[in-house]
Amino acid sequence: MTSISPAPSELSDAETAALDLAIDELATGADAWSTLRLDQRASLLDQVRDAVGAVAEEWATTAAASKGLDARHPLRGEEWLSGPYAVLSALDGYLRTLRTLARGASPLDGVRIDAAPGGRIRAHVFPASAIDALLLSGHTGEVWFRPGVDAGSAARAAGLGQLDPGAPAGVGLVLGAGNITAIPVLDVLYELLAENRVGLLKVNPTQNALVPVFERALAPLIDAGFVRIVRGGGPVGAYLTRHPSFAHVHITGSATTFDAIVWGTGPDAVARRASGEPLLTTPITAELGGVSPIIVVPGPWTDADLRFQAEHIATMRLHNSGHNCIAGQVVLVSRDWPQRDAFLRELETAYAAAPARPVWYPHAAERLTAAGATYPGAQQAGGGRLLVEVAAGDDPHPIETTEYFAPVLGVVELGGQGGDFLRAAIAHANERLTGTLGANVLIDPATERDLGDDLDRAIADLRYGGIAINAWTGVVFATPILSWGAFPGSTLDDVGSGLGIVHNTLLLAGVERSVLRGPFRPFPRSLGRGRFSVLPTPPWFVTSRTSTAVSEGLTRYLIGRSPLRLIATLIRAMGA
Known part of the structure; x- marks a missing residue:
C-alpha cells in the first residue's frame, strides 16, 4: 500500500x-x-x-x-x-x-421537460408516482439544469x-x-x-x-x-x-472544518492559500450550510393565512432545535405591507408557543448566548430561543452572516410591494446573506397570479441550490429525487455553502438547483384557493398534534406498502 x-x-x-x-x-x-x-x-x-x-x-x-x-x-x-x-x-x-x-x-424518459428562464431547462420530477402525490400532497418538484444543457444531453447523461x-x-x-x-x-x-x-x-x-x-x-x-x-x-x-x-x-459540516481539511490551520494555512497549494490534493465535495432567507411576499392574506404561515416559519427555524444547515434564519418582510404588524404578532406567538426542547448540538448554547449579547432586545422563548426583530439603528450584519445553528430567528424589513419587493428581497438575499444552500419564498395565490411568469424569472435570479415556494427547503432535503447542495460557483478558496450535490436519485448531470412548490393553504382552506392539499397540518410542522403518529405511519407504509396502514395514517393526519 x-x-x-x-x-x-x-x-x-x-x-x-x-x-x-x-x-x-x-x-x-x-x-x-x-x-x-x-x-x-x-x-x-x-x-x-x-x-x-x-x-x-x-x-x-x-x-x-x-x-x-x-x-x-x-x-x-x-x-x-x-x-x-x-x-x-x-x-x-x-x-x-x-x-x-x-x-x-x-x-428522464417520461419526465416532462420544459424551458426555464435564462436559457435553462427544467425536469418536473416530483411527484414520480400517485403515492408521492398523496404522501406529499400539494407539492411538486423540479430539477433545473445549468444554462446551455438541452433535453437530449440531459437524457443521455442521466445515470x-x-x-x-x-x-x-x-x-x-x-x-x-x-x-x-x-x-x-x-x-x-x-x-x-x-x-x-x-x-x-x-x-x-x-x-x-x-x-x-x-x-x-x-x-x-x-x-x-x-x-x-x-x-x-x-x-x-x-x-x-x-x-x-x-x-x-x-x-x-461547517466551512471552518472544510477549510481546516483543505488548507490546514494557523500560519501554514495562510501561506498555502497565498500560494494556491492546498494541503488536501484529493478531490472534495461538501455541503456546508449558510444563512437561509424566508422571503415573505406581501399580499392579501387572511387571518388564518397569517397564523398558518407563522407556524410554517417557526418550523423552518425550530425543527431539530435549529441545528439544521437549512434552517430558515432571516425573515425578509415588507415594511410597506399593511398586514406587517399582524404578521409579526402571529410570528411572535407561533415562535413562543412551539414545544420546548433541548438545545443539544455542541456549542449551540454558546452561539445562543452570543446572539443574545449582540441583540439584547431580542425576545426570548422556551429553551432560550431568540426572535430578533432588527429595528432601525440595529446592525443586521451579524444575523445575516453568522450561521447560528441554534434557535435564533431574525426579521429584517425592506421596502416595496408585490414584484418590486420580491426583486428587492432576492437581491438582498443574494448580496447580504451568507451561503447559497437554500431559500424559502412565501406568496399567496392571488399575488402569484398577478406576477405570472415574473415569478419564475425572479426565482431564476435567486442564487440558491434549493428553493422552496410555499414550502420549506427542509422538505427539498427529504425529497431525494431532488438535488441537494449549494448553488454552483464556489471554489476551494471560497467554499461558501459547499461544492457539488447529493441525493438526486435520477442521477442527473449538469444540475444547477431544485425547486419545490407547495400549497399556500392547508386543507380545508386549500379547496378552490390555490394548490390543493389534503393535509390540515403537515406532519413536519412543530405545531402538528399528530406528528409522531403520522410520521411513524408514513415510514411504516414505505416499509410494508400496506394500504390499510396508509389509510389509518391519513385519517390520523386529518386530525392534525
Whole structure:
C-alpha cells in the first residue's frame, strides 16, 4: 500500500492499523463492485431497503433519545421523517433508476421537460408516482439544469456512474454530519451510485449511538465489502483525509472544518492559500450550510393565512432545535405591507408557543448566548430561543452572516410591494446573506397570479441550490429525487455553502438547483384557493398534534406498502 503521512499523536498504532485495514478491504470491494451488473446492484439495494425497514423503529427511537426527546415528546416524529423515511425514499428512487438503466432506458424518459428562464431547462420530477402525490400532497418538484444543457444531453447523461457500471471503482471517504441522521447514509449511497465508488463512512461523534443501527441498515453493503463504518473525532478525520488511498472526500459540516481539511490551520494555512497549494490534493465535495432567507411576499392574506404561515416559519427555524444547515434564519418582510404588524404578532406567538426542547448540538448554547449579547432586545422563548426583530439603528450584519445553528430567528424589513419587493428581497438575499444552500419564498395565490411568469424569472435570479415556494427547503432535503447542495460557483478558496450535490436519485448531470412548490393553504382552506392539499397540518410542522403518529405511519407504509396502514395514517393526519 502507498505510504501515508505520520498519524496524529492522539491515534495509537492499533487505531491506525484498524483504519488501514478498513481501507484495504474497501479497495478489494471496489474491484468486486465493478463486476456487478445493474440488476445485481438493484438486488443489493433491495436488501438494504429491507434492512433499513427492520431497524427503522430503533433508528428513530435512538435518534430521539440522543437529542433529549423522551417517549412522550410531541416532536419525536422528526426523527422518523429525517431518518429512515428519507433513506427509504432515496432507496426507492435509486432502485427505479437502476432498473430503468438496466432495460436500456433513460431515467428522464417520461419526465416532462420544459424551458426555464435564462436559457435553462427544467425536469418536473416530483411527484414520480400517485403515492408521492398523496404522501406529499400539494407539492411538486423540479430539477433545473445549468444554462446551455438541452433535453437530449440531459437524457443521455442521466445515470452518472451507473452508465458504465464496469468502470474501475475507487474508494471514497464520507465524513458524516452530526445533526440529521439520514445524512451519513444518504451520502454513502450517493458516493456508491452517482460516483461508482465504494465508501468509508466516518460517523460524527454526536451520532455514535446510531452506529449499531447504521451497521445493520447497511449490512448487505458491508458484508459485500462495499462500505465500512468507523467512529472517531478530529484525529481520525485528519488521518483519513490525509490518506492517499481515497479517490474522493465528501463532507457535510461547517466551512471552518472544510477549510481546516483543505488548507490546514494557523500560519501554514495562510501561506498555502497565498500560494494556491492546498494541503488536501484529493478531490472534495461538501455541503456546508449558510444563512437561509424566508422571503415573505406581501399580499392579501387572511387571518388564518397569517397564523398558518407563522407556524410554517417557526418550523423552518425550530425543527431539530435549529441545528439544521437549512434552517430558515432571516425573515425578509415588507415594511410597506399593511398586514406587517399582524404578521409579526402571529410570528411572535407561533415562535413562543412551539414545544420546548433541548438545545443539544455542541456549542449551540454558546452561539445562543452570543446572539443574545449582540441583540439584547431580542425576545426570548422556551429553551432560550431568540426572535430578533432588527429595528432601525440595529446592525443586521451579524444575523445575516453568522450561521447560528441554534434557535435564533431574525426579521429584517425592506421596502416595496408585490414584484418590486420580491426583486428587492432576492437581491438582498443574494448580496447580504451568507451561503447559497437554500431559500424559502412565501406568496399567496392571488399575488402569484398577478406576477405570472415574473415569478419564475425572479426565482431564476435567486442564487440558491434549493428553493422552496410555499414550502420549506427542509422538505427539498427529504425529497431525494431532488438535488441537494449549494448553488454552483464556489471554489476551494471560497467554499461558501459547499461544492457539488447529493441525493438526486435520477442521477442527473449538469444540475444547477431544485425547486419545490407547495400549497399556500392547508386543507380545508386549500379547496378552490390555490394548490390543493389534503393535509390540515403537515406532519413536519412543530405545531402538528399528530406528528409522531403520522410520521411513524408514513415510514411504516414505505416499509410494508400496506394500504390499510396508509389509510389509518391519513385519517390520523386529518386530525392534525
